[in-house]
Amino acid sequence: MAEAEGTALRFAVLGPVRAWRGETVLDLGSPQQQAVLATLLLHHGRPVGRDELLYAVWGEELPASAVGTLRSYVSRLRRNLRPASGTGPLVSAGGGYALETGADALDADVLEDVLTAAGRARSAGEHRRAAELLVRALDLPQGTPLAGVPGPFAERARDRLAELLLGAEQQLAEIRLELGRHTEAVPALAGLVRQYPLRERLTELLMLALYRSGRQGEALGAFLDTQRHLDDELGVAPGPELQSLYERILRADPVLAAPQPEVEPAAIAASAPLSGYLAPRLLPQPPAGFVARNEERQQLDEACAEDGSRTPRLIVVAGAAGSGKTSLVVHWAHTAADRFPDGRLYADLQGFDPRGPADPAGILHAFLRAMGVPDDEIPAATEARSELFRDRIRGRRLLVVLDNARCADDITPFLCDGGPVRTVVCSRHALGGLVLREEVTYLPVGAFTATAAHELLRQRLGDERTLKDPKAARRLVELCDFLPLALSIALARLVMHPQWSVADLVAELEDEQARLGALGLSGDRSVQRELGLNRRHLPPAAARLLPLLALHPGPETDALTAAVLLDDVSATGRQALADLAALHLLTESRPGRYQAHDLVRLYCGQLLEEELTVRDRERATQRLADYYLAATAVANTVVFGDPLIPFPPVGGPPRALPRIDDTRDALRWWGPEAAVIRRLIDICAASRDHERAWRLAHNTAGYYACTDISAWLECATLGLCAAEQLQDPATSARAHTLMGIVLGQLDRPREAQPHLERALRLHQPGDRRRILTTGMLGSVHHDLGRADLGQQCFAEALETARATGDAFMEAFVLHRMCMADMAVAPPEEILHRARHVRRLLAERPQAQMALGMLGFEAHALDRLGRTAEAESTWRRVIELSGDAGDDHLHGLAQSQFAAFLESHGRAGEAAAHLDVAIALYRKREDGRTVAALTRRLTTLGPTGQILG
Secondary structure (H helix, E strand, O other), X not given: OOOXXXXXXXXXXOOOOEEEEOOEEOOOOOHHHHHHHHHHHOOOOOOEEHHHHHHHHHXXXXXXXXXXXHHXXXXXHHHHHOOOOOOOOEEEEOOEEEEOOOOOOEHHHHHHHHHHHHHHHHHOOOHHHXXXXXXXXXXXXXXXXXXXXXXXXXXXXXXXXXXXXXXXXXXXXXXXXXXXXXXXXXXXXXXXXHHOOOOHHHHHHHHXXXXXXXXXXXXXXXXXXHHHHHHHXXXXXXXXXXXXXXXXXXXXXXXXXXXXXXXXXXXXXXXXXXXXXXXXXXOOOOOOOOOOOHHHHHHHHHHOOOOXXXXXXXXXXXXXXXXXXXXXXXXXXXXXXXXXXXXXXXXXXXXXXXXXXXXXXXXXXXXXXXOOOOHHHOOOOHHHXXXXXXXXXOOOOOEEEEEOOOOHHHHHHHOOOOOOXXXXXXXXXOOHHHHHHOOEEEEEEOOOOHHHXXXXXXXXXXXXXXXXXXXXXXXXXXXXXXXXXXXXXXXXHHHHOOOOOHHHHHHHHOOHXXXXXXXXXXXXXXXHHHHHHHHHOOXXXXXXXXXXXXXXXXXXXXXXXXXXXXXXXXXXXXXXXXXXXXXXXXXXXXXXXXXXXXXXXXXXXXXXXXXXXXXXXXXXXXXXXXXXXXXXXXXXXXXHOOOOOOOXXXXXXXXXXXXXXXXXXXXXXXXXXXXXXXXXXXXXXXXXXXHHHHHHXXXXXXXHHHHOHHHHHHHHHHHHHHHHHHOOHHHHHXXXXXXXXXXXXXXXXXXXHHHHHHXXXXXXXXXXXXXXXXXXXXXXXXXXXXXXXXXXHHHHHHHHXXXXXXXXXXXXXXXXXXXXXXXXXXXXXXXXXXXXXXXXXXXXXXXXXXXXXXXXXXXXXXXXXXXXXXXXXXXHHHHHHHHHOOHHHHHHHHHHHHHHHHHOOOHHXXXXXXXXXXXXXXXXXXXXXXXXXXXXXXXXXXXXXXOO
């Protein structure tokens, strides 16, 4: 039974939390107990689960007695809110509690109702009525909302209520200025600006009110105060709107004069040449469960500022299918309705609908009718309707939302000629043509942040279900790619199946074969359907590339690899990637490199299975492997200085290759591609394409020799396995040589020796790689203490290289000899060898061996007592290795130069170079070397390592 009016409950949250029964003030207990009451009140009668209440009061850090304490709070509130007879409004419901209040019982609800009514009145041009309503709203008892109430829920609610109150104050000030009551607006605005010194819109209104009240100097002073606050607290300058107003007041712009007395709507209608104007309201209902997007909403606010001379009239909101563009814009449009008193229009252009786009003539007819134009005054032709539409909206503060635009031409019939009209266009296409043609604000909309995604889970599933398994909740968000559409579908399935846990759905989505199908609702939208609609609008090359992308084993694709997959020129690959990115099927993660989110990747794989034969897939993979073989051959040649060591493609060179002129280029290209090549080795081996698998493994040498020798060993091992499958002695010999070289570089000479000896037995007569193997075996013998055997190998290899005129192999053998006997050979001999090798490699001064030999030259000069020459040579090594981009050699050069400086009593300079070396090895994530160098930095002790 309803309570008697004199004993009805009333509640206040716009200041301290208070409650009355009739005129009697009720005891609400401790701040935590008030937090429980406030949470229940602001859920407007909806049940609040126990876990949600616990989180609302205490957050994540629950005391041990939280559950019992909560029960006590609820019990006390029930007792205090219960009338003298009958049951109270606080009831148990849905595993928690609900507080049933009457209409207008909560001051915050009254405030929102009055604000809504004021907004309607203002939109209808009834400014005086709107002002009266706002004054009524602001007469409600106030203070700091929820003052003294603790907990996460109160914090969020406090901010929202404070914004409501501030919005009411700002609206009232704007209306007073519109009514010419500027003097009346000054005191309230001055107080607001003192309270919110960083809110530029409030300062604008105060400046305008002061200026219109004849107080120009104070108006300029208000600007300077805000400018100082912004600089002191944020380090920024005032925005363009505020700066523009300051300049206009400074020159006493007559446009800023007080407005003429308000013209009533009836007078407007009487003077209009056509039928009376009605403010249209065609927006869809605001989306349920909208979360976050605060940054995007702020950008929309800024883009729709009232200064038409400075702000583009067109805003493009672009994002992938299902990214929440429409929800964002519709939600924002409802919250910004007061900015557009002349109405809000909305149309779905259906640019991606399988049935084709909507008829612009029909949309224009609906727009004109909504603005009060009778049917008999609406022309038949689309162009004439467009012209009439422009005429009707000219000069009006109107919002036009055009959803699902396919291209720039779809928008043209609805664009105004200028003025305060704002047009917001939503599209899954980037609409580059529109951006090129018009002055626009471009707002990309991406996936949810983790915070927003989890907030959506809490809204749809409730705290109890979401918090029961937080790990599963996080995984659900990841499997949905943070995409609003995918997440909404997943949550809809959970809502429709309350017996499922979040982990149950996660288990289904973990299956990549089933994931796309699971993210769909029967007879409704699905992720797969939306991706399919996108593909229908792709140019032929881009549509053909989409399934082929599933064959690329890396996270990123560039124009060259796209062209290889398409078996076309690089320009075609570049355009195809750009077309896919324009429809947000790919993201340009960095200039020229594109990646697909997981759901798009799964869609590509599905298309691959459906549309390409096994042979087509094999050919595309082979083309990709051959491209990487050709590119790594170029990179190896640059790094090592010899074009014959790397292996060429099996099926012929690709049409285009990356430009690699020096070691820095090679390593910069190789960095993001190394993982792709590593995966391709596995793919080729699994498909029994052992020739390509072996060659790719061999061609990783140039990268891993400079970056990660351990990873090089892994590739060499894979290459050896693939080479043995070919049962070709020459190939096996090369694979064993590679294993010997890598093991030797890792200081594992006992393991390297049998590989090199086997390679020598397998090498064909005249194979120049026999020189390489023999020279490396000489180094291994030296490392094992068998200097005589080592010298025999060096002599044999050197003789063969010189006899065949192989300058590179001669340089290689001399380099290994210097490394082997640097400590015992006369410095004159080391100096001679080093300079001879550098002459042999004169065309590649930044090749690894050339830089290594320059280091040996510096060591030899130092031993000869030619200190100044040695220092100059060391600095040259550092300069060249830095220019080459080889962090390993550069770090080693810095370390060796530090040892040189220390040996000559220059410890301070040595420490500086050790710091550089440590930073370089830390960048390479070489913890062992960083630790060793750090110990040296502490002690500045000598090092025995020799550059090379």
